[in-house]
Amino acid sequence: MSIEVKSISKSYGSQKALDAVSFTISKGEIVGFLGPNGAGKSTLMKILTTYISADNGSAKVNAFDVELDQKSVQKSVGYLPEHNPLYLDLYVREYLEFNAGVYSVSKSRIEEVIELTGLSNESHKKIGQLSKGYRQRVGLATALLHDPEVLILDEPTTGLDPNQLLEIRRVIKNAGKDKTVFLSTHIMQEVEAICDRVIIIDKGKIVADRKLDNLIQEETHIIMVEFNSQVDENLLFEMPNLLSAVNTHDFVWDLTFATSEDMRATVFDFAAANNLKALQIVNKQKNLETIFREITK
Incomplete structure (x- = not known):
């Protein structure tokens, strides 16, 4: 077990x-x-990387206890913190050479991570001259430098433009072929593109831990309905199996039902019974963002 x-x-x-x-x-x-x-994501990552200690409980990374064998944990983990600490006056290559010395890795590995993270054209510049996106790449390169077995990445794509996002996704996905990757992000599309599994934490407690495909394909579905006038939210819950009702704008609602059955006829009958007109009724594809809102609301 990696973690x-x-x-x-x-x-x-x-x-x-x-x-x-x-x-x-x-x-x-x-x-x-x-x-x-504030749910506790960064706190847990800091515990796993030995930056802070837990009050209670235990954790192991690559079978090394984070309290009893901190040096071994640090050697086997590549960590990119949320606020990426960099020496802005150093050149990119100079900074990576400094970290290579800390980890006792060869200079050839520096060239590998520069190529891997797309820093070749920026490696002659000072870190302070780089955009936020390229600074993130330097942080990711540093995390990969000693070829760790586990990557712990806290908001790894912060500040990247759409093209850079695709490139860093590729880097992380490739790294996951022979490493364990544990990453936090607020970008749901990022998780859907990269991850096999999702753990959701809210108010310090784990509220979901499932394979991504299983989480999305649960026995629920969403119907978008537009009424001809406003409707009382409490009235909507007269419909069977209704889990949540979100008024997205004007007279348009997203209705989540706890069933795989097509509920459009039920919504139509509800409108007729309450002197409403359903101007449109559409089944919506459920995505991770919708599930996240439901679970953490």
Whole structure:
């Protein structure tokens, strides 16, 4: 097992950041770690990379205990923190050479990660001259430098333009062929494009942990309906199996039903029974963003 987390808890004063969090990640998995701001994502990542200690519970990375064998954990993990710390006065190649010395890796590996992360044309520049997107690449290159078995990436695509996003997705996906990747992001399309599995945390607790395909194909579906006038939200819940009702704009609602049955006829009958007209009724494809809103609402 690449990552084992057992009943990890962490508080900052009276605020509980993590509340008895447990999960395991097998070698070769690419796992997306999702949650609202302040849910505890970065705190857990810092515990797994030995930057901070948990109050209770235990965690292992590559079978090394994060409290008892910190050096071994650090050698086997590549970590890109949310706020990427860089020496802005150093040149890209100079910075990577410095980190190569820390990890005792060969200079040939520097050239490999420069090529791998698309930094070839920027490697002669000072880091302070780079755009935010290219600074992220330098951070990712540093995380990959010592060829770690586990990559822990906290918001790895922050500040990247659409073309850079595609390139970094490719890098992370390729890395996942022989490494374990544990990444947090607020970009749902990122998770859908890269990850095999999703763990969702809310208010310090794990609220979902499933394979991505299984999570999206659950026995629920969404109908978008436009009425001819406003309708009381409470009235909508007279319809059977209705899980949630979101008024997206004007008289348009997204209705989520806890069934795989086509509920359009039910919505039509509801409108007729309440002197409403359904101007359009459309089945919507459920995506990760919708599921995330439902789970963390």
